[in-house]
Amino acid sequence: MAAVSGEVPIKSFSTIHLYYDDTYQFSCRGNVLGIYETQFNGEERSIVVLDQTVMHPQGGGQSTDIGTISSPDGNIKFEVSHVQKPRDTNYIEHIGTFTTDERLIVGQEVTVEINSGRRCTNARIHSAGHLLDSAFINLGITNLVPSKGYHFPDGPYVEYIGDIPAEKREEVINLLNIESERLIKESIGVVVSVNERNEREVNVGGVSCMCGGTHVKNTAEIKGLKVSKIKKSKKNVRVSYTVL
Template identity: 55%
Template sequence: MTSELRTEHLYYEDTYLFECTAKVLHISEADADAGTQIVVTDRTVMHPQGGGQPSDVGTIASKDGSCVFEVSHVQKTARDSEYVQHVGKYRPDSVGSFGDDPVIISINEERRRLNARLHSAGHLLDSAFEKIGWTQDQLVPNKGYHFPDGPYVEYTGNIPPEERGKVIEQLNDSSNALVKMDIPVSVAKDEKGGRIVNVGGTKCPCGGTHVKSTGEIGCIRATKITKKKKIIRVSYVVE
């Protein structure tokens, strides 16, 4: 049944859409021991975990507020999956379950805003490297981890140990100059319909949430550069 389900991904259209109405399509058990369930809806503002970005959290509630499902995790079963799974539990005081009536999906706004800033900051570092002369031929973007507990971006390439301190200083100056320029963040589609995000001048395929302009990121600070085999990791924070 789930293979036939479709969820409209509203978070692609507006990072700052924090609430929507939806129709519940399917409810199933997630983990019997933990008492969690999965709710699938026809549309959602909740971004699933993936692409280096943590999932949103929040609630799905009946319009009268009598039934509230607390969402602790959001996921897709596969990258190309057409439906989104909201994982969580009903509040103890909830009455009944969801029926055919519309529900209200609400996300934790503070968490979404932070996730978007961290994700956009990771992309901005790509542009900052270009500005200080490190092209994508020298440092090929590999992956990013945009979680609050220690975000980083990785590249295939090398920055010699003796140059890393200077590069961090240059990178911080360059990235924060791009922040001050308050450049609009653009999202376009490639020939296959995929999303191409441009943060500060460098384009990258991405399915995550982003700020509207670089000025919303705030201060970016690269904290260290490390290397393992052929991979350079740049750790950073936003302040």
């Protein structure tokens, strides 16, 4: 059930999440379900909802995709600066601005294109964070429970419930870097599956966890990972890293 332009979309909207199937699909066709106006970060913006999209919304510790939504002839263009999935819904909101006088309308077919460089960077950073889980287990450090991750380019990290004694942290950093390098060189395939509870799981380097993010095809595509710091963060231990 599609709303007319200007109406707030209802929860019956549904967007097919094409980014679940292929990290490296950078474009797709879609149809407009709804268009409406909003305030985003204190500025007037438009939101476009489609029946399917390759754009990954911000969330789960991963930064938003950006890109464009255009009419097939290119005469209408919408610059997407942020993508989000409202809580308890199944539709994706593309937030941005029209750069042409003419605007899209409900029911219109469109072409969606993402910034491929940003997508690949996000995937490498996110997969690198998961690879650390495998590195810890392979090193025999099994007392840490993954808690949350921040897989943004500006200072990614993973937090674990538990602790690493301060006097051991430099040694663990060195061991993690050695083990991560080994896992990357082995080019281990990244496996995405759906469990019996219909939850999406991602296995990077041999360890699985629930995840809705975009990931590389194999560990070699991470290219390089360097753990830079381990510190206490409230009740957790935070492991900061960069991709090389």
